[in-house]
Amino acid sequence: MSQKEEVSLEISKDGPYIVKNVAILRNSKGNSLETQPVMALCRCVSSKNKPFCDGSHLEIAFKDEMN
Numbered sequence: 001m002s003q004k005e006e007v008s009l010e011i012s013k014d015g016p017y018i019v020k021n022v023a024i025l026r027n028s029k030g031n032s033l034e035t036q037p038v039m040a041l042c043r044c045v046s047s048k049n050k051p052f053c054d055g056s057h058l059e060i061a062f063k064d065e066m067n
């Protein structure tokens with residue numbers, strides 16, 4: 001019997017969403033993407049590898065005053 005890990009989402013300060021244990025991930029076109037146990041998803045809209053964070057938020061000095 002397998003034990004499922006809890007799915008979680010964390011908003012990192014001025015950085016990506018950190019998602020854990022997501023089994024299914026689709027891009028904006030509805031295509032399935034390979035998942036990893038821990039993934040960083042872009043929320044600054046500048047990544048060249050969307051939906052994944054590629055560190056571009058650091059280059060643009062992304063700031064989210066709410067989080």
Ligand code: FES
Nearest residue numbers: 042044053056057
């Ligand atoms: S949040 Fe890291 S590239 Fe957008």
